[in-house]
Amino acid sequence: MNFQQFIGVLRARWKFIVLTLLIGSFLTVGLSMSKAAVYASTGRVFIVVPDNSAQVNDYLSTYLVAQRTASYAELAKDPVLLQKVIDRTGLQLSRSDLASRITTKVVTSTQIVEIRxxxxxxxxxxxxxxxxxxELVALVNEFEKPTSDKPAAVVARSTGTPLLDSVPVGVPLGFVxxxxxxxxxxxGIVGALIKDLLDISIKSRQDVENAVDLPVISALPHDPSVAKDAHSAVAPGSPLAEGFRVLRANLRFADLDSSGQMILVTSALPNEGKTLTAVNLAQSLAATGQSVLLIDCDLRSPSVAANLGLENAVGMLSVLLGHISLSDAVQAHSSGLDVLPTGPRPPNPSEVLETDAVGGLLHVVREAYDVIVIDAPPILPVADTSTLIRHVDGVLLVARYGRTRKDVLRLAAERILGLNGRLYGVVLNGIPRRGGGGYGYGYGYGYGATFERPEIASPRPAQGGGRRRVGDDPAAHEAFR
Known part of the structure; x- marks a missing residue:
């Protein structure tokens, strides 16, 4: 991982890092504040040879004093002595509790016992x-009490009253x-890196190319307003709208500029943005003045009509059943786009899409429109899309940034290619605005090169100009009457 990728991880997972930082900081402050302050006081006991001792200058006496000093430092925590300390102070402590609060040591190269x-x-x-x-001074003097024939070897003396220290001991709170x-x-940073290493979802152009050996034909940025309401229109000047214009331009390099071309839009699994892509791609194509028909073939979960504010009561199924003519089922949208909704939901979507009638309908609309965009169901959960692939010129596979797994995308691509379908490429949807480097495309152009954006013609009225409609074609009108 290079520095640019590292920064990309931080940008992509900044929420996780901030959350970890906040939780850790609150826990640190909480634990630090809840821990009671501890104060300490230190005093000293001096073990010396009495002035009247005959051994004052004797080397053996010096050695003896050193040994006695070390011994009395150990006896300072003797249970009997500790009990006397408890009785003297009147504190409600056990001997073991008191022992944990008393520290004794002999000051190096001295005869001083330091008590803390x-x-x-x-x-x-x-x-x-x-x-x-x-109590320690009393213990020493009791043990070293002189007799008539033997003077005291050592005596203990306090160096003074321990000081009252109002500063708590330990590491300062601010430092902690x-x-x-x-x-x-x-x-947080380490956790973000680990999460990234363990993450098998699509997060970059390289992830797509490694998974399916296909180009990212367009990168669609995350739009908060669309994410909040899938039925809301994409703002014309937004980065997301630009992403669809890039998709339209790049599709023209895939020989989609000729008449009667049919493109199918699908995804590996639900909720990856296929309907959003199909609807806005169709509108972007219609904005150039081409006659475009958008067909909702997701019979299990139709959403094109609702997305465009149209009626779904009648549609493709109504035409197939002979309840209404194709020209009457097609609805005109204000963007200049023609839409064929699903109509009533059938109990057997796969069987409906396998019929020759569906193939005949697609043949008729191919002759009547410049471009037909089909919103198909996700390809992995159901067989519906597999039956449609043989009728179309090519397929756009939509993947969702951070949601679509690499192995799932690979499986979807293999299924399409296994059906002899032509895959134009992958549309990577929902790229976060903070993405950078390998974690976002800014709003760059499909294959990594910058294509010149074609001029966008003003949408023509649904019934006017030179656009062909199903209703204007006698053959199409009679075919599904």
Whole structure:
């Protein structure tokens, strides 16, 4: 992974990183604030040879004092002594609790025992340290009590009352919070990288080409207004509208500029944007002045009519059943596009699409229009689309950024090619605006080259100009009367 890809991961998964950062920061602050402050107080006990001892300058006496100092440092945490400290302070503590709050050590190269006590308040810490020192001095002097024939080997003396320290011990709160925030940020970044490595969905042009060896014929950016309401119109000047104009231009390089061409739009699975692509591609083609018919062949889940604000009560099925003529079933849209909805839903969609009547209908409309765009069902869950592929000139396969899995896209492409279908390419839909590098295309052009956008003619009235309609063709009118 290079630096550009790394930045692409951060941009694509910034929400995950921010969420991890916020959760980690809140936990750090919460734990830091909930942890009670601890205060400490330190005092010292000096183990010395009495002035009147005959061994003051004796080397053996110095060694003896060092040994005694170490021994008394250990005895400072003796259970009997600790109980005396508890009794002296009156605190409700067990000996084990007190032992965990008392620390003793011999200062290097000295005869000093340093005693450190901790507590929830500065006063309690000082009182514990003072009581510990008092009891330790008493213990030493009791053990070293002189006799008539033997003077005390050592005596213990306190160096003074332990100080009252009002500053809590431990790492400063601000430092702990700063470290927690930094670690949370790092955890978010590492988590984002791991998620990206484990993610098998389509996220880039390279993912598509590696999965199906097909070009990305157009990259459609995510449009919040369309994502919120699938029936809302695409704003003419929006990046998404530009993406459909790019798709239209690139399709012309696939020999779709001749009369009567029929293109099928499908996806591997539902909710990947095939209807959005079919509707807006048809409108974009109609905007150039061509006669365009959009057919909704998704008999299981029709949505073209609702998307365009048209009526779905009658349509293709009505024509096939002979209830209405083809010219009466076709509805004109304000964009200059003709639309043939599904009509009533049949109980057996696959069987309906396999009939010769459907082939005859498609043949008739091919003769009447410059371009026919078919919104077909997803190809993997049902067999409906497989029966339509033999009638069309080519197929557009729609994939959804971050949702369509690579293996699923590969399987869909293999099924289309296995049916001898011609795949024009993949339309990658829903690319986030923050995408960059391998994680988004900006709003670049299909094959990586910048094609010149053709001039867009003003939409002609549905009934006017030189456009052919089914109703103007006597043969088509009689065929499905």
């Amino acid at each position: 006590a901790t507590g929830p308040t500065p006063v309690e810490a000082r009182d514990l340290a003072e009581a510990e020192i008092t 919070i700063a470290i927690g925030v930094i670690l949370s940020l790092l955890a």
